[in-house]
Amino acid sequence: MDLSGVISISGKPGLFKVVAQSKNNIIVESLIDNKRIPAYSTDRISALEDISIYTYEEDVPLKQVYISLAKKEDCKAGPSHKESLNKLTAYLEEILPDYDQDRVYPSDIKKLFQWYNILQKAGLITLEEEKEEVKEEETKEVKEEKK
Template identity: 55%
Template sequence: MLKGILSISGQPGLFKLVAEAKNSIIVESLVTGKRMPAYSTSKVSSLEDIAIFTQTGEVALKEVLKTISEKENGGEVAKLDGKALKAYFGEVLPEYDQDRVYTSDMKKVIQWYNLLQKSNLLNLEEEESVEETSEEEK
């Protein structure tokens, strides 16, 4: 689901990994569709590796996105701010660590969810079928 989807600090939106070059990677913006190089000096994070802090540990971003999708019935999340955003995030992930998860982090997760939803990159059913297949093989 999130494989090959990247966040680059200092750049708005999300990017899809297109190719690897000698000193960089080539990414394509999910917002504009333009391609550009991302160099090793940029802080690049794969959404697959991101997790949200909870009181007991961490929850993978894909699990949070899955919960948001279930709550919204596959639709987009309306813009929220301040207390409404914290209340919404409390419904989606009740055990999130309120000291380490900032409002800006919550906004980013909601923005990412909406962007992935618009780009039809939230293939939750596909993810579940892959997990079921791997469990059956064991």
């Protein structure tokens, strides 16, 4: 799962992929309808790879939460962000049991599931990279054992 280049722009619905950069703005493409628009430096832009979810121990990157969600849903669409808040929080507790309920707001939970479904429809939810990373770690361990 590669979240690099995927951003959220405050005030604009959905998620965007960075397409090009110019002197005073970036050109982004919507993951919902594939329309291209400029995003300016005055816009509040958040990269998905920089976002984390608060837990009681340490913050968990959004990518790890989405990997857990993808494993549970078998890379299919998750619950809709329009479901009741009780259902969404119960579902989040299943995939991330120690999330900080005081610092993770209901709007954050809804956005989490909305973004997951947008990424899933765009075909960006995959678990293949994780399998490759696990294989690389296993080969490193085998090499270390041989030494």
